[in-house]
Amino acid sequence: MRTLVFIPAFNEEGAISAVVRDVRDQLPEADVLVVDDGSTDQTAEFARAAGAIVASLPFNQGIGAAVQTGYIFAESVGYDYVGRVDGDGQHPAAQLMRVLEKVSNGECDVCIGSRFYDAHLHPSDSDAYKPTMLRRLGIVLFRWLLSRTSGQRFTDPTSGLCAVNRRGALLFAHRHAPDYPELELLQRAARQGLRIAEITVTMRPRQAGRSSITPLRSAYFIFKAVLICSVGALRGREAETLDQVYVDLSEPAPVKPRRRPC
Amino acid sequence: MLITVAVQQALTGHARIFIAIAAVVFSLVILELIRTHRLQERYSLLWLATAAIMLVVAAWPSVLSEPGSLLGIQTPGLAVFGVAFLAMLLLMLHLTATVSRQGEHITKLAQELAVERAQRQAEECAGEAGSSAAPDQLP
Numbered sequence: 001m002r003t004l005v006f007i008p009a010f011n012e013e014g015a016i017s018a019v020v021r022d023v024r025d026q027l028p029e030a031d032v033l034v035v036d037d038g039s040t041d042q043t044a045e046f047a048r049a050a051g052a053i054v055a056s057l058p059f060n061q062g063i064g065a066a067v068q069t070g071y072i073f074a075e076s077v078g079y080d081y082v083g084r085v086d087g088d089g090q091h092p093a094a095q096l097m098r099v100l101e102k103v104s105n106g107e108c109d110v111c112i113g114s115r116f117y118d119a120h121l122h123p124s125d126s127d128a129y130k131p132t133m134l135r136r137l138g139i140v141l142f143r144w145l146l147s148r149t150s151g152q153r154f155t156d157p158t159s160g161l162c163a164v165n166r167r168g169a170l171l172f173a174h175r176h177a178p179d180y181p182e183l184e185l186l187q188r189a190a191r192q193g194l195r196i197a198e199i200t201v202t203m204r205p206r207q208a209g210r211s212s213i214t215p216l217r218s219a220y221f222i223f224k225a226v227l228i229c230s231v232g233a234l235r236g237r238e239a240e241t242l243d244q245v246y247v248d249l250s251e252p253a254p255v256k257p258r259r260r261p262c
Numbered sequence: 263m264l265i266t267v268a269v270q271q272a273l274t275g276h277a278r279i280f281i282a283i284a285a286v287v288f289s290l291v292i293l294e295l296i297r298t299h300r301l302q303e304r305y306s307l308l309w310l311a312t313a314a315i316m317l318v319v320a321a322w323p324s325v326l327s328e329p330g331s332l333l334g335i336q337t338p339g340l341a342v343f344g345v346a347f348l349a350m351l352l353l354m355l356h357l358t359a360t361v362s363r364q365g366e367h368i369t370k371l372a373q374e375l376a377v378e379r380a381q382r383q384a385e386e387c388a389g390e391a392g393s394s395a396a397p398d399q400l401p
Contacts, residue, residue, distance in 0.1 A: 033380060037371075048383070057372045069373045073380055250304035 001104065001252055004079040006070035007089070008089030008160075009064060010037040013046050015206070019089050020050035021072040026093035027083075027100075033073055034087070037066040041139075043087070069175035077255040080104075083163040088206035091161040093203040102197055106249070109194040110168045111123055112186070113161035113201035138194040138218060142225060149233035150190035155198060158182050159204065161255040166247050167194060179226055187232045278320045285316035308353070 009016050014076045016034065023032050034047035038060035047054050055069055067084070083100045085091035095113055103112040116139075139158060139239050146157040160182060164172065171192060174184050189196055292309045295301035301309070318325060319342070324342050335341045 029386075035376065053380045053384050053387075054374040057376045059372065061369050061372050065369045067372060069376050073377045074374055076377055076381070077384075 001080040002078070002079045002084065003027065003100065003104075004031040004033060004070075004074045004077070005030045005069055005093075006073070006084040007047075007052070007085055008035045008037060008066035009039065009043050009047070010060060010063075010071060011039045011068070011086040012041060013039070013041040013043045015089040016043050016123045017046045017050040017088055017089055019085065019091075019093075020052045020064060022089075022093040023085065023096070024051055026097050030083070031079075031085065033070060035066045035069045035073075037061060038062070047123040064181045064184075067185075068173060070176075071169050074169045075173045079166075079169065080165060080253045081165055082169045084160060086160045086206075090203045090206045092202070092204060095203070096161060096163065099161060099201065100198060102199055103163045103165050103168075107195075108197035110186070110189050110196045112159050112196070112198045114154075114156035114159055114201075115201065116155040117198045117200040127170070134218065138222065141222060142183060142226055145229045146187060146224060149229040150187045152190045152196065154186060154196075157186060160223050161201060161203070167250060167254055170247065179185045180228060181224060182225055184228055184232060187229060189237075191232075213242060278323065281316055282320035285313045288316065289313040314350075336388060 004044070005027060006017070007019055007023070009019075013017075015248045019033065022031055032052040034044070034054050036044040036047065036056040038055055038057045044056050048196040055073055057066065068086060071082065081100055082102050084094050085093065091113070099113045102108060135248065136252050139156065142157045145155060147153050158180075162182075168189060171189060171194065175198045186196065289310065292301065292306055296303065296306045326345065331341075333341070333344055335344050336356065
């Protein structure tokens with residue numbers, strides 16, 4: 001059984017080396033792919049130096065396309081499990097390992113590392129992730145929106161820390177979710193009948209660089225999120241992908257020999 | 263009949279000459295763009311049709327009375343703008359749909375290039391690692 005951990009990154013030269021090394025230390029068996037989303041700094045070079053395979057998009061295409069690229073790569077090579085962490089260092093690889101385990105032991109097709117799944121677990125943890133008021137508000141809204149349109153409860157719908165098996169990877173590689181890969185992919189997975197689970201994880205504040213989300217853009221983001229979720233709820237189940245999605249998981253992923261990474 | 267007369271009055275001879283000249287200049291610009299490969303034929307057809315409609319309106323302004331009354335526009339002058347406005351809206355919608363489709367295509371191309379690059383890099387380092395690591399991993 002082969003595992004890929006991919007890291008979408010846009011101008012994260014300050015954090016990317018540490019993120020790659022963290023993943024390689026914790027998951028030595030896994031291949032590490034950095035999807036460099038048209039960075040203008042040295043993200044790609046640093047990632048390669050730290051031992052990652054780098055998929056460089058020729059120009060910035062946005063988080064949705066970068067995330068999909070990770071799944072496309074996973075599909076084209078043939079991995080059984082695919083994990084994702086953010087490139088800014090807020091997702092400790094040790095937490096991803098727990099999320100991956102949940103998928104690899106067959107409990108679910110998609111597992112999300114949630115910051116709020118059990119908020120009482122770490123009330124006094126000073127390292128725990130503390131979102132700002134505005135972001136907390138956004139998360140509450142997204143949570144409600146996603147629950148309404150997917151028919152399933154999610155506590156942390158914007159978490160980028162997640163793991164999928166081949167079913168999830170196939171579905172997520174199929175069509176890209178331009179603006180909110182987390183929201184839209186979860187909605188799609190729920191509507192396709194994939195088994196989705198959440199576990200509590202602790203996250204760090206981002207280690208370097210700036211978040212792409214600014215308060216000014218928030219209203220626009222929220223409008224788009226409402227539109228995306230509503231339209232997504234109106235879409236029918238994608239019958240043609242459904243056949244592919246129910247792959248036999250007892251068989252390891254077929255590996256294309258010429259295309260296997262080291 | 264009344265509307266037809268009114269439309270003819272709304273477009274004075276002056277305006278009709280102006281529209282005709284604009285249509286001719288417009289057509290010439292379109293032809294030049296096609297000649298220099300800056301406009302694809304499928305769009306040129308659309309624009310040439312627009313120019314042709316402009317010429318028709320200049321020659322026989324009464325053709326506008328029918329769509330005008332269909333829209334319930336009583337002021338004939340407004341019918342000209344009403345029809346043109348609707349046509350522009352449709353055209354813009356078509357163009358944004360085209361831009362969206364092209365955006366998807368560009369994303370797909372970029373992704374395929376990125377995946378290709380990553381696979382090449384992976385193959386290269388598999389080659390560097392030598393034959394010791396690779397065979398026992400092969401199925």
